[in-house]
Amino acid sequence: SKTEKIKYITNESTIMPKADILIAGFLKCGQESLARYYQTMDETIKVYRDEFITKPNAREYFDNFGWEENPAIVVITRDPVDRCWSAYHYFRKELHPCVEGLTYEDYLLKKSFHSGWGEANPIYQSNYERHIAPFRDLNITVLKLADILGPEFPQKNTNLHNRISDHDRRLTEKLLEEEYQNPMTPSESPNCDRCGNGKNTEWCRCDKNY
Numbered sequence: 001s002k003t004e005k006i007k008y009i010t011n012e013s014t015i016m017p018k019a020d021i022l023i024a025g026f027l028k029c030g031q032e033s034l035a036r037y038y039q040t041m042d043e044t045i046k047v048y049r050d051e052f053i054t055k056p057n058a059r060e061y062f063d064n065f066g067w068e069e070n071p072a073i074v075v076i077t078r079d080p081v082d083r084c085w086s087a088y089h090y091f092r093k094e095l096h097p098c099v100e101g102l103t104y105e106d107y108l109l110k111k112s113f114h115s116g117w118g119e120a121n122p123i124y125q126s127n128y129e130r131h132i133a134p135f136r137d138l139n140i141t142v143l144k145l146a147d148i149l150g151p152e153f154p155q156k157n158t159n160l161h162n163r164i165s166d167h168d169r170r171l172t173e174k175l176l177e178e179e180y181q182n183p184m185t186p187s188e189s190p191n192c193d194r195c196g197n198g199k200n201t202e203w204c205r206c207d208k209n210y
Contacts, residue, residue, distance in 0.1 A: 019071035020046045024062075024135075025053035027125065028086040029078045030145045030153070037153055054125045059134040073138055078145035080126035081164065081172045084108065087122050089161040104168055108175055123175045124184050 021038055023031045035047045052061050053075060062073075088107050102110075110121045125131075132140060164172075
């Protein structure tokens with residue numbers, strides 16, 4: 001099927017992929033639907049997903065990955081408040097250890113920065129320009145979810161949850177504005193070579209049965 005042709009890469013890959021399009025983020029912005037959309041347009045397109053763009057060393061990670069040919073990098077964004085709210089509920093639903101038991105406010109104030117997955121601070125992840133800037137010389141394509149919504153996009157969302165309250169929206173907007181004015185500085189603890197998360201921290205999943 002078309003969906004089976006969508007490839008996923010990790011930093012454990014031994015054969016470096018030849019990709020036409022690399023979807024590099026952002027989480028909870030419709031990137032899986034975007035991959036399926038590209039495959040629907042042209043089944044010969046090789047589409048890869050690796051949400052590495054929010055990692056502190058994202059450009060170094062990309063440059064050292066060893067691509068056979070550099071792919072076209074595409075990212076998709078959405079309203080950052082909606083992204084934070086959606087991510088919170090998604091990871092709670094998945095019983096992810098980084099969110100389980102946390103209130104939404106606690107989730108917004110998390111201090112981990114190392115992962116492109118759910119462990120990282122959602123406000124830090126939502127500062128799109130900060131993460132896109134290191135790739136501007138590669139003519140990165142930036143899409144907005146709101147601009148491409150349609151009958152066939154995105155795919156049906158099974159992660160249904162209540163709308164964000166006015167209080168939580170104001171709190172998220174306040175923290176986002178603080179991030180835009182004074183960006184967070186990720187900690188300097190070394191990353192695990194396998195998963196890319198903070199080594200010897202609760203965020204490194206290599207020795208845990210998650």
